[in-house]
Amino acid sequence: MVKYAERIKTMEKTGKIIRNLFNAMTDPETISFGGGAPAREALPVDIVRQITDEVMRVDSRGVTALQYGDPLGLEDLRQVVVDYLLKPKGVIADPDQVLITTGGIETMNLICQIFIDPGDVILVESPTFVHCVEIFQMFQAKCVAVETDECGMVPGDLEKKIKAYHPKVIYVVPTFNNPTGVTTTTERRQAIAELGSRYDVIVLEDDPYRDIRYSGEDLPPIKTFDKTGNTVMANSFSKIFSPGSRLGYVVATKELISLFYQIQTATVSVTSTLSQVICAEFFKRGYYPAHHRMICDLYRERRDTMMACFDKYFPASVKHTFPDGGMFTWVTCPPEIDTTALLPEAEAHKVAYVAGEGFYVEGNGKGRNCMRMSFTGVTPDKIETGMQRLGKLITEKLS
C-alpha cells in the first residue's frame, strides 16, 4: 500500500483516546460521565424548526442558506458575534476580525496550518484538552506542558518554558477548563497575554465554555489584555446553540484573519451557510437569552447534584474540583487507584468516565489516578445512580 505521511505515526496513541470518548457517548446502556456533549434537553429543536420554516419561506434567505458563501462567514453572523458575544465581554472587534469556522476544532486545524512546521513547540496546560493535542501532534508539533494549578497556568513556569523552548503557540482553555473545570484567575489571564506579547508567541485562547456559567462572576477574556494582536480567541456555538450545526468563530487581527480565510478556503471551502443562517437568526430574533437561561438552569442542577454525590457516595480521600460553569469536574483519587485499569470494571457496572492520564502530554503515568467527569449530559436521577455505582466501586477498591 502507498506509504502514509509521517504525521500518521504520531496520531495513533491519542487517536485511540478520542475514539473512546465518542464510543462512551453513544452506548445507550451505560450512564456516561465521559462525553462533552450538551444535554438533549438543551438542544433548541423547536426553535430551529421555527427559524428554518420562516427563513426558507423568504426566498433570498433560503437561497443564501443553500448556496456557497463567503469563506469568512456570513456577514450577519459575524456581526452577531461582535454584538452579542464579544462586546458584552469587553472584546472590541470589528466583523472583519472575525471568521466563522466549521466548529471549534477546525480553528485548531487552521491555526496549525498557519503556524506549525514539524518540530515547532506548543505549550499546553497540565492537564490539557486531549483532542487538541491530537491535532497538534498531527502537525508534528512538540507539545510541552506548563505547570498548572488551581488558578491556571503558572506564569513563572510559562516564562521559563517560553525561554527554554521558543514556542510558536501557547494553548490555554482559561474558563471552566477541559478537563479540569478550573478557571484561570484575572491576574493570570493578564500575565499570559503579556508574556505572549513580550516574547512574540501566539496565545490561543480556547474559550467554548465561558458562556455557560452557573455561579460566580464573569472574568475578562485573555484577549482583553492583548495589546499586540498575539492573542487569538477561539470559540464555538456548540455549547450555547448546537454541536450538530458545526459552527465556531475565531477573533484575531485583520492580517491573521486574511490567512485564516485562505486556509479555510483551501481546506473546507466555506462553512455551512445553512447552519450559519439559522444560527444568526437564533440571535437576531431574540431566542438566545431565554434559551441561555434554560441551559444554565438545567446544567446548574446537574452540577449541584454531582457535587453533592461526591459527599454522599465517595470516600473523603477522593478530591474533585468545583466548576463554576462548563461541563467537567476533575477527580483525583488516592494513588492506588489506576483509573485506566478501572474503566472496564466501571463499564461492567454500567458507568463511565474518561481516564485522566491521556490529558497529560508529559506521560510518565501522570494523572493515572485522575478522571474527567462530565455532568451536563446526564439527568439528575441518573447522575445519582451513576455516582452511587462509581462511588461504591472506588470505595471497594480502597478498602
Add this chain to the structure above:
Amino acid sequence: MVKYAERIKTMEKTGKIIRNLFNAMTDPETISFGGGAPAREALPVDIVRQITDEVMRVDSRGVTALQYGDPLGLEDLRQVVVDYLLKPKGVIADPDQVLITTGGIETMNLICQIFIDPGDVILVESPTFVHCVEIFQMFQAKCVAVETDECGMVPGDLEKKIKAYHPKVIYVVPTFNNPTGVTTTTERRQAIAELGSRYDVIVLEDDPYRDIRYSGEDLPPIKTFDKTGNTVMANSFSKIFSPGSRLGYVVATKELISLFYQIQTATVSVTSTLSQVICAEFFKRGYYPAHHRMICDLYRERRDTMMACFDKYFPASVKHTFPDGGMFTWVTCPPEIDTTALLPEAEAHKVAYVAGEGFYVEGNGKGRNCMRMSFTGVTPDKIETGMQRLGKLITEKLS
C-alpha cells in the same frame, strides 16, 4: 509577528486565483461565467423547509440533527450513498467503506493529511482544478502535469511520469472535467485504474459533476476497474443537493476509511449532523429523482444556449469543448489573445470568466489564451447577453 509555517509561502499565488473566483461569484452587476456555483433555481429551498419541519417535529431525529454524531457520518446517509449513488454506477461498497465529509474539498484535505509529506509528488491533469492544486501545494506537494487530450489523461505519459516521479497520488476529474468539461473515455478510465494498481499509487477520482449529465451515456467510474483498493472515489452533494449544506463523501477500503475517520475527527470533529439528516431525508423521502430531472433540464438549456452563442457571436478561430454535463466549457482563443490581460476589460464590459493559465501547474504561460466558462448559474437570456458582450470584445481584439 510569529513566523508562519513554510506552507504559507507556497499558497500565495494560487490563493489569489481562488479569491478571484469567489469575487466573481458575488458581484451582482456582472454577468459572470466565472463561478462554479449551482443556479439559485436549482436549490431545493422549499424541499429543505418541508423536510426540516417534519424532522424537527419527530424528537429523536431533531436531537440527532443538533447533537454531535459519528465522525464517519450518519449511518442512514452512508446507506443512501451506497444505495442511491454508488450501486446504480456499478460501485459495490458497504457503508463502512463510505465516510461523509464536510464538502468535496475537505476530502482533498484529508487525503493530503494521510499521504502527503513535503516534497511528495501528485500527478494532475493538464489543465487541472486549481482549487485542489492550492490544497496540494499547502501540503508542500509537488504537482506534476500529465499530458491530457480530448479523451482524458494520456496513459503513456501517465506511466512515464509515474516512473520518473514516483508519485503518491494521481488526481483526476474524469467526468465533465473542471475546467475543461471533457469526459475521460472508458478505456482511459480502465488504464488509469490499472496503472494506479500496478505502480501502487493512489488514484484520487474526484467526480462531483457526474450526476448532472445532459446528453450521452453514463460511463463507469474509475473505481469500478480498481482491483487493489488504490482508487479512492471522492464526491460531493453540492451539485445535486446544496453547496451550503457542505456535504461530500469518500469511498475507499475499510483500512483507509479508518484513517479518514481519525483525521476527520482531529480536524473538524464531525460533519454537520443537521445537514446530514436533511440530506438523507431528501433521498429517503423520494425527492431526488424529480429534483434531479429539474436540475438537468435547467442546465441542459443553459449549456445549449451557450454552445449556440459561440456560433453566433464568436469568431470561428475561437474553439471550445462541448460538455455532456457538468458546469464548464473550456475555450481556446487564438494565441494573440491573453485572457488574463483581457479580464479587466471584459469586467468593464460587465462580463466575466476565469482566465486559463491558473489551471496549468506547468506555468510558462500555458493556457494564457484559454478560459473556463460556466453556464449553470446564468439564465439563458443573460447567457445570450454576456456571450454577445464577450464575443464582440474578442472579435474586436482579433481584427
